[in-house]
Amino acid sequence: MNQPINPINPTTGLDFTPAVGDMPFTPLQRELLAKAHALGRDKFAARAPQWDREASFPFANYDDLRDAGFLKLCVPTAHGGLGADYTTYMMVAAEVGRFCGATALTWNMHICSTMWTGVLADGIAMTEEQRAEHLARRELHFSRIVNDGAIYAQPFSEGTAAAAGRAPFGTTAKKVDGGWLINGRKIWASLSGAADYYGILCTEDKGDDHPDARDTLYISVPATSEGFSISGDWDPLGMRGTVSRNLAFKDVFVSDAEQLMPRGIYFKGAQTWPAMFFTLSPTYLGLANAAYDFTVKYLRGEVEGEPPIKRRQFPTKQITVAQMRIQLENMKSIFARAIAEAKPNPSKDEKLRLYAAHYSVMEGANDIARLAIRTCGGQSMMKHLPLERLYRDSRCGALMLPWTAELILDRMGRETLYEAGEKDA
Numbered sequence: 106m107n108q109p110i111n112p113i114n115p116t117t118g119l120d121f122t123p124a125v126g127d128m129p130f131t132p133l134q135r136e137l138l139a140k141a142h143a144l145g146r147d148k149f150a151a152r153a154p155q156w157d158r159e160a161s162f163p164f165a166n167y168d169d170l171r172d173a174g175f176l177k178l179c180v181p182t183a184h185g186g187l188g189a190d191y192t193t194y195m196m197v198a199a200e201v202g203r204f205c206g207a208t209a210l211t212w213n214m215h216i217c218s219t220m221w222t223g224v225l226a227d228g229i230a231m232t233e234e235q236r237a238e239h240l241a242r243r244e245l246h247f248s249r250i251v252n253d254g255a256i257y258a259q260p261f262s263e264g265t266a267a268a269a270g271r272a273p274f275g276t277t278a279k280k281v282d283g284g285w286l287i288n289g290r291k292i293w294a295s296l297s298g299a300a301d302y303y304g305i306l307c308t309e310d311k312g313d314d315h316p317d318a319r320d321t322l323y324i325s326v327p328a329t330s331e332g333f334s335i336s337g338d339w340d341p342l343g344m345r346g347t348v349s350r351n352l353a354f355k356d357v358f359v360s361d362a363e364q365l366m367p368r369g370i371y372f373k374g375a376q377t378w379p380a381m382f383f384t385l386s387p388t389y390l391g392l393a394n395a396a397y398d399f400t401v402k403y404l405r406g407e408v409e410g411e412p413p414i415k416r417r418q419f420p421t422k423q424i425t426v427a428q429m430r431i432q433l434e435n436m437k438s439i440f441a442r443a444i445a446e447a448k449p450n451p452s453k454d455e456k457l458r459l460y461a462a463h464y465s466v467m468e469g470a471n472d473i474a475r476l477a478i479r480t481c482g483g484q485s486m487m488k489h490l491p492l493e494r495l496y497r498d499s500r501c502g503a504l505m506l507p508w509t510a511e512l513i514l515d516r517m518g519r520e521t522l523y524e525a526g527e528k529d530a
């Protein structure tokens with residue numbers, strides 16, 4: 106497809122404005138953003154209606170992601186990956202989300218399995234023994250992705266307080282000779298049926314009646330395991346291409362090599378690296394950009410295949426576009442700051458800002474989509490146009506645990522008014 110040639114922006118070095126905003130990028134960031142933009146624009150955007158209509162998994166997009174090296178984006182270069190760090194991934198993910206929300210969100214689940222075990226794990230305190238165990242085990246898992254193009258899912262939700270971080274997981278792993286015996290169930294597992302491995306969170310069953318969140322294990326279950334099954338209908342409001350169904354584990358044996366983190370390290374990691382949960386947000390920043398981009402084109406009468414009717418002359422529509430832009434600029438700014446300062450053990454201000462960024466993006470994306478439909482008008486929400494899908498997809502972000510919009514408000518209020526360990530008499 107012939108694309109109009111835009112001038113290169115001297116700040117970004119790119120001929121488009123990335124979803125994350127216009128700022129100086131490193132050479133790797135620039136290269137990956139350009140690749141993501143081209144993939145999204147030329148391939149993912151046109152396919153998005155199909156996954157949404159059929160509620161089917163975007164396999165074709167995954168073939169393209171694999172070919173572009175994007176499945177190994179966050180695998181360290183020493184292991185054959187592209188070596189993208191946290192900040193770089195977050196920028197690239199927003200660009201993918203701009204063109205297909207379901208692809209970006211499921212890709213996030215896969216990427217987290219490499220980022221949690223890769224750059225994030227490098228920032229978690231471990232004993233020498235734990236570090237050696239981890240470095241040895243993650244080689245297998247990275248090599249599956251680098252050499253075989255394997256896809257990982259990340260099921261932790263169970264419909265209980267566990268995924269909210271307020272109770273131990275009900276799914277258990279019991280130590281047996283040479284490995285673990287897993288029992289339990291998961292709900293809302295994106296990539297159901299598409300993943301080769303399911304990186305689950307579960308509680309070590311130590312044989313007593315006191316399950317403890319500190320005993321959370323992060324273990325990968327191969328899709329071919331005996332006793333593993335997928336069930337449940339799949340016909341949701343939005344993010345339909347994620348195919349997030351239920352998983353059951355009945356005496357599933359996995360070998361020790363499947364452990365993605367040493368015992369006790371996941372719990373420490375979640376406390377050390379709160380930004381690990383912020384990775385769900387770039388998808389929605391991408392969707393917000395898409396709703397805004399569409400609105401500008403539509404009001405200018407420039408949407409391909411639509412009559413060239415201009416609606417930009419009405420002051421009320423100009424005002425709404427201005428409101429959308431203000432909200433988008435706010436979202437981009439706080440997002441950019443949060444990804445730049447993401448690190449182990451952030452300060453109180455950095456942590457509160459991270460929550461604020463997550464909330465702003467998750468609630469803001471749907472707000473921008475709502476304004477887009479209101480101002481573009483009735484004809485803009487027909488199914489052949491992307492806006493109604495963006496509206497539905499963008500509704501989902503604020504529901505995602507552990508940082509739903511409600512839980513963010515809860516955490517922010519509490520953590521602002523109480524210092525760690527402080528209680529009222």
Ligand SMILES: Cc1cc2nc3c(=O)[nH]c(=O)nc-3n(C[C@H](O)[C@H](O)[C@H](O)COP(=O)(O)OP(=O)(O)OC[C@H]3O[C@@H](n4cnc5c(N)ncnc54)[C@H](O)[C@@H]3O)c2cc1C
Pocket residue numbers: 214259260261262263264265266267268269271292293294295296343344347349501502504505506507509511512515
């Ligand atoms: C598009 C999409 C894709 C998803 N993909 C995945 C995935 O790949 N893997 C995965 O693990 N999950 C995934 N999820 C699930 C998601 O993270 C949530 O776990 C899920 O939406 C929770 O649904 P629920 O009806 O059980 O929520 P809720 O009932 O809201 O929450 C479940 C439980 O959490 C606790 N809780 C919730 N809110 C509060 C609160 N305000 N205060 C105190 N406790 C609270 C309660 O115990 C409650 O019963 C996905 C969700 C969506 C929308």
